[in-house]
Amino acid sequence: MGRSPCCDKVGLKKGPWTPEEDQKLLAYIEEHGHGSWRALPAKAGLQRCGKSCRLRWTNYLRPDIKRGKFSMQEEQTIIQLHALLGNRWSAIATHLPKRTDNEIKNYWNTHLKKRLAKLGIDPITHKPKSDALLSIDSQSKSAAKLSHMAQWESARLEAEARLVRESKLRSHSHSFQHRLTRPPTAAFASSAGELVNKTAWNSTAGWSKSSEVNNGVVNNGFGDLESPKSTLTSSENGVGLSSMGMPDFVGTASASSQIKQEGEQEWKGFGSSTNLAMENGFNDIGNAMEDGFINLLLNDSTDPSLSDSGKESDGNSGDGIARDDHYEDNKNYWNSILDLVNSSPSDSPMF
DNA sequence: AAAACGGCCAACCGCTGTCGC
DNA sequence: AGCGACAGCGGTTGGCCGTTT
Numbered sequence: 256m257g258r259s260p261c262c263d264k265v266g267l268k269k270g271p272w273t274p275e276e277d278q279k280l281l282a283y284i285e286e287h288g289h290g291s292w293r294a295l296p297a298k299a300g301l302q303r304c305g306k307s308c309r310l311r312w313t314n315y316l317r318p319d320i321k322r323g324k325f326s327m328q329e330e331q332t333i334i335q336l337h338a339l340l341g342n343r344w345s346a347i348a349t350h351l352p353k354r355t356d357n358e359i360k361n362y363w364n365t366h367l368k369k370r371l372a373k374l375g376i377d378p379i380t381h382k383p384k385s386d387a388l389l390s391i392d393s394q395s396k397s398a399a400k401l402s403h404m405a406q407w408e409s410a411r412l413e414a415e416a417r418l419v420r421e422s423k424l425r426s427h428s429h430s431f432q433h434r435l436t437r438p439p440t441a442a443f444a445s446s447a448g449e450l451v452n453k454t455a456w457n458s459t460a461g462w463s464k465s466s467e468v469n470n471g472v473v474n475n476g477f478g479d480l481e482s483p484k485s486t487l488t489s490s491e492n493g494v495g496l497s498s499m500g501m502p503d504f505v506g507t508a509s510a511s512s513q514i515k516q517e518g519e520q521e522w523k524g525f526g527s528s529t530n531l532a533m534e535n536g537f538n539d540i541g542n543a544m545e546d547g548f549i550n551l552l553l554n555d556s557t558d559p560s561l562s563d564s565g566k567e568s569d570g571n572s573g574d575g576i577a578r579d580d581h582y583e584d585n586k587n588y589w590n591s592i593l594d595l596v597n598s599s600p601s602d603s604p605m606f
Numbered sequence: 607a608a609a610a611c612g613g614c615c616a617a618c619c620g621c622t623g624t625c626g627c
Numbered sequence: 628a629g630c631g632a633c634a635g636c637g638g639t640t641g642g643c644c645g646t647t648t
Contacts, residue, residue: 271616271642293633309634310617345636360637361615 268302272311276301280308281316314357321353325362333359334367338381 272280283299289312292305301308314320325333329351336347344356344363351359371378 269618291633305633306619307617313635314616342637356636357616364638365614 266302267296267304267307269307272315276303277311277316280311284312284316314355319353320355322358325354325366329354330367333363334371334381337363337367337378341379 268276279299279301280295283295287298289295289309292309295301295305295308296303299308303311332350333347336350340346342360344360348354348356348359368378371381376383
């Protein structure tokens with residue numbers, strides 16, 4: 256089932272796009288929509304293959320892309336989702352509206368992965384590399400439970416992804432004009448929104464609203480995710496983790512409880528879409544553990560002694576969490592996680 | 607001042623899944 | 628069923644740019 260590489264044709268340009276090329280592509284898509292990517296370059300007067308045009312559009316030119324630093328909440332979402340989904344960047348991107356899978360992938364590889372590694376956490380398994388914290392049998396058992404939860408949650412997200420695909424299929428016949436009403440990166444949000452919040456992206460008004468938000472992001476340098484006080488009115492605000500049935504749980508670890516407070520504000524009032532899709536509530540303990548774990552990582556990013564460079568901490572300010580002793584928190588946190596798991600009911604549906 | 611180095615990211619490559627013929 | 632076209636995905640790379648020596 257082979258197919259010839261689309262970019263092997265002679266005369267087709269490769270490499271960085273020029274502003275003129277961008278302008279041509281933008282102008283053409285704005286007027287005609289992209290339709291067939293293969294036919295587009297010739298029609299738009301571009302010496303590029305269709306694939307290159309598509310990538311340029313989806314990763315850079317699309318109007319609903321948020322660029323710039325990742326907010327703390329976005330980082331948190333990426334880490335959480337990566338723990339559950341692995342390198343499934345597109346799936347992760349569906350929970351981060353306005354971010355492309357490519358951008359998330361790059362950010363993971365250049366920032367978050369290193370941060371995890373420096374904490375002694377395997378960026379693949381999201382478990383501590385050393386056995387310092389997981390040295391005894393009961394703790395190993397706990398790790399297995401965590402893994403089990405991750406698998407469970409992964410399966411749940413698989414089902415969400417199916418919803419997304421089905422939703423896309425339903426709208427497949429729609430024209431580009433219709434697509435403009437639904438930001439592509441908000442695929443999950445929009446599909447789930449069809450279940451819960453039919454007003455989310457059903458109209459051009461939705462698009463306009465999105466554009467306004469987007470402009471705001473460009474103007475102030477950060478997205479609406481940045482402030483815990485931001486008004487979250489629809490699933491477009493992403494951080495779909497909120498939709499994982501986030502916790503009433505208050506953990507024993509300080510970091511966990513801290514992020515819980517923040518998270519309650521941050522995520523309140525949206526994200527029930529997934530809960531509808533997945534009726535069974537996820538075990539709150541698992542979520543809370545993830546919360547605290549992530550929080551430690553994020554806190555750590557601001558620690559000059561652990562951070563790659565000072566500039567990496569830029570996007571993590573303003574959460575109001577004391578950071579002086581989060582190394583201790585880190586240790587205590589993992590212990591508390593394990594305590595939690597060990598003390599959780601053995602007949603939990605999760606296990 | 608400039609060479610060396612490393613981080614970052616846009617873009618490419620190659621593979622897979624899906625659809626239509 | 629087989630094939631080709633296509634979109635989408637994840638891994639990789641090349642080059643720019645800032646920092647260090």
